[in-house]
Amino acid sequence: MSLRFDEKGKFFTEFVSKEAVQVIIQTPTNHISGNIHIRPNERLRDAINEAEIFLAVTDATIYDLRQKEQYRCNFLALNREHIIWILPYDQVISDKG
Secondary structure, three states: OOEEEOOOOOEEEOOOOOEEEEEEEEOOOOEEEEEEEEOOOOOHHHHHOOOOOEEEEEEEEEEOOOOOEEEEEEEEEEEHHHOOEEEEHHHOOOOOO
């Protein structure tokens, strides 16, 4: 990792600090449970509205529409155009399990 300083002593690194937010994502054909990583003090909405085509999801579990597990993976690149909705897991009030 490189570290740079400007003339005022402010330092810059290549490392970007992010926090994992556990989410549930609905697509037209699947339900995905995993983590999206956002910058501290950034809203989830800001992270999902970025211009990049793909959204990185880590520790993902992919289910079919009948809730049958299809895949598990450490990393998933999800095309943002396929997202119907995203629910932060800490906002779930009821889980029918």
